Amino acid sequence: xxxxxxxxxxxxxxxxxxxxxxxxxxxxxxxxxxxxxxxxxxxxxxxxxxxxxxxxxxxxxxxxxxxxxxxxxxxxxxxxxxxxxxxxxxxxxxxxxxxxxxxxxxxxxxxxxxxxxxxxxxxxxxxxxxxxxxxxxxxxxxxxxxxxxxxxxxxxxxxxxxxxxxxxxxxxxxxxxxxxxxxxxxxxxxxxxxxxxxxxxxxxxxxxxxxxxxxxxxxxxxxxxxxxxxxxxxxxxxxxxxxxxxxxxxxxxxxxxxxxxxxxxxxxxxxxxxxxxxxxxxxxxxxxxxxxxxxxxxxxxxxxxxxxxxxxxxxxxx
Amino acid sequence: xxxxxxxxxxxxxxxxxxxxxxxxxxxxxxxxxxxxxxxxxxxxxxxxxxxxxxxxxxxxxxxxxxxxxxxxxxxxxxxxxxxxxxxxxxxxxxxxxxxxxxxxxxxxxxxxxxxxxxxxxxxxxxxxxxxxxxxxxxxxxxxxxxxxxxxxxxxxxxxxxxxxxxxxxxxxxxxxxxxxxxxxxxxxxxxxxxxxxxxxxxxxxxxxxxxxxxxxxxxxxxxxxxxxxxxxxxxxxxxxxxxxxxxxxxxxxxxxxxxxxxxxxxxxxxxxxxxx
Numbered sequence: 001x002x003x004x005x006x007x008x009x010x011x012x013x014x015x016x017x018x019x020x021x022x023x024x025x026x027x028x029x030x031x032x033x034x035x036x037x038x039x040x041x042x043x044x045x046x047x048x049x050x051x052x053x054x055x056x057x058x059x060x061x062x063x064x065x066x067x068x069x070x071x072x073x074x075x076x077x078x079x080x081x082x083x084x085x086x087x088x089x090x091x092x093x094x095x096x097x098x099x100x101x102x103x104x105x106x107x108x109x110x111x112x113x114x115x116x117x118x119x120x121x122x123x124x125x126x127x128x129x130x131x132x133x134x135x136x137x138x139x140x141x142x143x144x145x146x147x148x149x150x151x152x153x154x155x156x157x158x159x160x161x162x163x164x165x166x167x168x169x170x171x172x173x174x175x176x177x178x179x180x181x182x183x184x185x186x187x188x189x190x191x192x193x194x195x196x197x198x199x200x201x202x203x204x205x206x207x208x209x210x211x212x213x214x215x216x217x218x219x220x221x222x223x224x225x226x227x228x229x230x231x232x233x234x235x236x237x238x239x240x241x242x243x244x245x246x247x248x249x250x251x252x253x254x255x256x257x258x259x260x261x262x263x264x265x266x267x268x269x270x271x272x273x274x275x276x277x278x279x280x281x282x283x284x285x286x287x288x289x290x291x292x293x294x295x296x297x298x299x300x301x302x303x304x305x306x307x308x309x310x311x312x313x314x315x316x317x318x
Numbered sequence: 319x320x321x322x323x324x325x326x327x328x329x330x331x332x333x334x335x336x337x338x339x340x341x342x343x344x345x346x347x348x349x350x351x352x353x354x355x356x357x358x359x360x361x362x363x364x365x366x367x368x369x370x371x372x373x374x375x376x377x378x379x380x381x382x383x384x385x386x387x388x389x390x391x392x393x394x395x396x397x398x399x400x401x402x403x404x405x406x407x408x409x410x411x412x413x414x415x416x417x418x419x420x421x422x423x424x425x426x427x428x429x430x431x432x433x434x435x436x437x438x439x440x441x442x443x444x445x446x447x448x449x450x451x452x453x454x455x456x457x458x459x460x461x462x463x464x465x466x467x468x469x470x471x472x473x474x475x476x477x478x479x480x481x482x483x484x485x486x487x488x489x490x491x492x493x494x495x496x497x498x499x500x501x502x503x504x505x506x507x508x509x510x511x512x513x514x515x516x517x518x519x520x521x522x523x524x525x526x527x528x529x530x531x532x533x534x535x536x537x538x539x540x541x542x543x544x545x546x547x548x549x550x551x552x553x554x555x556x557x558x559x560x561x562x563x564x565x566x567x568x569x570x571x572x573x574x575x576x577x578x579x580x581x582x583x584x585x586x587x588x589x590x591x592x593x594x
Contacts, residue, residue: 057485060418089491102482106504112483115500116490160486 003073004167004200005031005054010067011224011274012049012058022271023049025224025279026067028298028305031168036191036201038211038232040247041221042268047204050221051170054202055092056084072167093161093199095171095190099154099178103145109156110141116163128159132189151182158190165197172204187214208247212236220244223269223279230304240306240313243280278309286310329580335573339389339566346386355383356538363556373558375548384540385562391541393570395452396521399459404514407464408506411471416479416494416502426472429465437462437520438527445533455534459524463517470513474506508585515578519571526567542567 007029014021024046031037041047052058053069056076069076071087079087096102104112113125122141129137132155145153154174161169171190175183191214194201205211212218212232219229220241228241239245249262266283269275274295278284281291288309296307325333345351352371353359356379364374372381414425432440441458448454478484479502487497522542528534529543530550537544542563549560 055485055489057488059480085488085491085493088489092489094486094489096482096486098482102486104483104487104501104505106507107500115487115492157486160490164490 002033003030004033006070008068011065013063013065014061020272022273023224025271025275028226029219031200031202034198034200035217036215037217038203038205038215039219039221040205040208040211042206044268045221046224047221048172051172051204054170055088091167093166093169095157095161095174097173097176099150099157100145102157103153105145109143113160116160128163132159150178154186162193166199168200169194170202209251223275224271225307227307240311241308242284242286324584325580329577332573332576335569339570342386343390343393346383347390352382353380355387355540366558372562375559376552381562388540388542388545388563389566391535392522392525395455395525396518399456399521400514400517402460403463403467403517404510407467407471408510411468412475412498412502415472415475416498429468432461433465441524441528442533450533451536455525455528458528459521462524463520467513467517470509471506474509475502478502478505512578512582512585515574515581519574522570
């Protein structure tokens, strides 16, 4: 498999001086063509910043301090504006958390979708609306975004993101704003369309089991770094990083009846500069002396990468 | 015209008054209702009666055509000025809000300088540079109304620029110019319309103030401000010289403000009055 997306030691900061916040602190991520990768982390772990960085869509207040993002082998930072535009158009699709906000309130659905389809005509618009399982495509095409329900709007947004059959679809918590009944349908849709078009998915979420259920690979983010990555089933069943293990124990559906949930103690860190040691050390149950002074190295073997001074051995449950 | 249906009664009344004033101005200037505005037709300072419905002024000119012409001059000057303001502010505000960075700062600081001047001082300054008259009035209204509208369009454009659908459009390969024209502009159009109505009432007041001070529309031409200025001199002898243009001015500003409020409630529901 060829590498589609390579995020290399990416460091991104917001603001400057005393107000600096480090959102990414050396994040590493590889997405192969056609792969489905779930990025899991708490709010503030840097996953949205990571998603934006891939498209060169970081806000003006963000600075890329170090590292690189390469899409199809080409560095996003080194692209000319024209190349970047072409890269976004041909290779990327985004689905956002807030479906209504992803649609222009002043434009009818049909016209918006028509723009993305680049003059392929009304038949193509209706065809796409049908492909995302919207009943009565003609009516939806004539509607304004505020006349749609959240689920319908998200289907339209998915159609718009997938219309160019991109190489990579970045979905930033695409179901967080939806009813629980609609969630699975929308996810089914995303994964079916992506599989059909050979599109790789980068799914940003905070829900480890949900991600592990659908994705081939999982990357767990903490404090602006990817602390563990590997095949979804292995990461979920036998986490090597203590944070992944803690995350797994705090999920309601994973616990047996009558079993107590174990919350992760403490608060996620807000970094103002490079973390001195391991960002998770203050909350880690198995903290060692080097954890607070040395940045943990990347320990990788057998397709499993983990950032820890004391990683659990491969295959052993933590 | 679906937007009219959403207006409350108060704003509809404002709209009606405004339409009435425009109609009156047209009747006076185009149809010649009340006769010529600059012809001496009767005794000086005659009180309103059957022959001269609004009385006559200090030169014996009938007040009715003069007030109608005054409404026309004032509304036209303000409307043209507001059109210029809306165009300039929309362009500046869109670019400043969408682009941000130093471009936005330069635009904002630029309009801040204008903002720092008290309205009438700025207007007098313009009149001193351009010489009193219509063009000075026009330029004054534009300079007075541009800062606020530019700021508000900038803020609106900034908010829109951060919305997901703009990101979405960029992802699909749209150019910045396309995004500005097709996505950002329609979404700030409501702000421009609402601010335009407020600017119109400011324009009427600036014209009034400037003409009142003698820097605006010059006699024998008539404008509300010029009429009020002349009427003030004969306030005790012939109050109708002041009362008619004064009442019309108040009615116009009130009507436009009330209509603007209604328009804002209609177009920007989130910022609207919570209590009705």
